[in-house]
Amino acid sequence: MIRVRTIVGLATAAALAAGTWASAQGAAPAGDPAKGKAVFAICAGCHVLSGPSFTAPALAGVVGRKAGTAPGFEYTQALIGSGLVWNAETLDRFLADPSKAVPGTAMFSNVPDAQDRADVIAYLKTVPAQAVP
Numbered sequence: 001m002i003r004v005r006t007i008v009g010l011a012t013a014a015a016l017a018a019g020t021w022a023s024a025q026g027a028a029p030a031g032d033p034a035k036g037k038a039v040f041a042i043c044a045g046c047h048v049l050s051g052p053s054f055t056a057p058a059l060a061g062v063v064g065r066k067a068g069t070a071p072g073f074e075y076t077q078a079l080i081g082s083g084l085v086w087n088a089e090t091l092d093r094f095l096a097d098p099s100k101a102v103p104g105t106a107m108f109s110n111v112p113d114a115q116d117r118a119d120v121i122a123y124l125k126t127v128p129a130q131a132v133p
């Protein structure tokens with residue numbers, strides 16, 4: 001137990017990527033991409049799916065992408081240095097409480113409801129990566 005806690009403390013990002021925290025909280029609900037598209041309306045206040053963006057990074061192809069790597073967006077060092085790779089678990093943790101998952105991130109909008117998070121993640125999975133001009 002102590003050993004696990006130490007590892008989590010020392011390598012939060014690695015623990016997140018491995019899903020340690022997510023599994024401690026139980027399985028996430030199954031996501032519905034159609035409902036997630038509606039949830040994405042919140043995100044669209046800042047995010048585009050593809051194309052240039054100054055407000056927030058483009059999210060097409062975000063699932064499977066390393067955090068802080070969409071071309072053409074100036075990320076915080078906090079996000080670039082997080083070492084996260086976006087998958088269902090890391091996205092769930094980030095969207096639940098961005099500044100807890102990545103202290104210092106400029107994203108402060110959160111999605112409190114676990115089902116909404118699962119839905120929007122399911123939606124993002126359906127939006128493939130596109131070349132960002």
Ligand code: HEC
Pocket residue numbers: 039040042043044045046047055056057059062066067068069070074075076078079086091095104105106107108109110111120
């Ligand atoms: C108020 C504006 C705002 C809203 C609303 C918002 N975001 Fe963000 N988001 C940002 C900013 C700014 C960043 C870049 C943060 C940084 O550089 O630390 C970001 C970063 C991200 C990232 C990391 C992307 C990457 O390339 O590493 C993901 C994933 C993300 N947001 C998902 C979402 C989702 C899903 C929603 C809707 C539920 C959402 N965001 C709503 C502003 C917003």
